[in-house]
Amino acid sequence: MSHKKSPSSTPFIHGEQRPPRLLVTWQPGAAGNEAIELAAWLARTAPVRIRVVHTIVHLWPQSPRGKRRRKYSKWMDEQNRHFAESVRQVLTEAGVDKSHWDDEVALILDGSSEHALLTQAATDFNADLLIVGSRAATPKGRFLAGTTTDALLHSSPIPLALAPRAPKLSKRGITRVNVAFLDAHDTDNNESLAYGAEAAYQMQVPLRLVAFSPTGLIDANLSHALTSSSPLADEWHEQALSMCDQARDRVMDDYPDLTVHIELASGAGWQGAIDSLKWKKGDIISLGSSTQGHLERVFLGSTAAQFLRHVSVPVVIQPATHF
Template sequence: MSGAIVVGYTATDAGADAAALGARLARSIGARLHLVLVLPAEGTRSPAVVPPERAYEEHIRAQAKKWVEDAIVRLPQAITRTGHVRIAESFAEGLISAGEEFGARLIVVGAAGGGLFGRHRLGSVASELLHSSTIPVALAPAGTAGQDDHVIPRVTVAVGTRPGAENLLDEAASIATESGVGLRLVSLVPFDVPPGLDTGAIRLAGSTHAHEVLAVAKELLPLDLGAVVEEAPGDTVEDAVANLSWLPGEVVLVGSSRLAQPRRLFLGSTAAKMLHELPVPMIVVPRTRAEAGVR
């Protein structure tokens, strides 16, 4: 088996989406799935107007445990999975702690309520994770639970010109290899260059950079798995993402911002613009060097 996946679960549509994406990833890479429901420390205590009672805390935990057990039963039987109820100061803190305890490859969370079907909307938990996690975070768009796909059909990685993209490419190649699927490299160079360059120079730089990355990617992949380059069409990041073709169930990886602290996440401007248009899950990978692959 290949590591573990921690899913931030709640008994909501977003929780079901996160569980569905976690199951897809676990099945694809052969990982153990840990479904984690985090209760806030103050939420397990009885109201302040009455003395704290152990029965009240036990009631809250019992309800949480029932939610997790019900969710575990609904997951594919072929996946090795366990459920956990944790107490922490914040949901994100509890997930990061669980991720470190279980040696997680990924932490998976769903979209905030009120978002469009098939699209992302960052909530407070996802935002906190993206500012503090040392573990890659997978974001499930709304409606993921309603999809019938059981494995990842392709891995896409968005690459820019920023140095330090080796970790991003390594992670993308690793997921593609373990899933037995091809790797698509999408060049974001046209949106990641200094202002003032003419269009021809930008396109030339993008094409050159993309093929350099392709050569590296092919060295990382097994011979029977392919890697291709696709230049993002359009004049803006949003146009590019909207005009790209996306397979149902595929995932796209991006690097964290160059402004993030080493080994921590921060969703940069380019990745944030991508997120608004993406119809597929996004995995944000922490940088381990001085800069990140995609801002």
């Protein structure tokens, strides 16, 4: 692991040839403005460049032609105009300075697949991060993926930033980076650790390495509940601490001046384990993809999916790298 990375290795790098690019998916009056608020929060941390997109999915297989095409183009022009007005207003209300706006700050995409449209838009924008919000009716401080977000969580070629419902975010931006280890195999995939360490280094904020040990869950191999008094729980605690110690050593080799803390989160289920820690308004979590996913893609396993349902701070998920 080395901090000499490409400009796209983290969305928080300062001093590169271009500012990090954030692509935000947002629909006026729909689920909420959490994705916009998260982009504004990152803009308080780094000199980012923001583009906001909205997708319109149609059912017909081919684009309309002739007179219908002209009517449709006129309608799309009108929709783009209204959307651009809404985006400028919501960015201003969120406190995003115009210096962070892309020249084409608002764009409506139309096609037959929302997931494909967003993936292509991220490629066209050369985005470093794709920001999505939680689905409608999600409880405050929680994240639930909608259909399109779920698809992105299994195939996005770039990192995803997940904005929980009505997040409480620090006015100073990011003040601490957390790297989450959900199981012993997380050490086999170093993307989240490298990403989190680089982000903390660039922003000069502390790095917290957290191993989660939820009790009361069913052990897949033994088919019984893993309780806090179980010998398996004690063994996991030892493994988790060892895993974090090794991760800290790797980080300190490359970032000797970085402040690194280790914590073990244990509690009843994922909710209890997560709530056993103190979370700050300036926290962000770096989470890795499953190594079982596709080459150079985000792939969220079932464990991570359960974890996300109980997290109240923003999460960045990196695509896994396969060799």
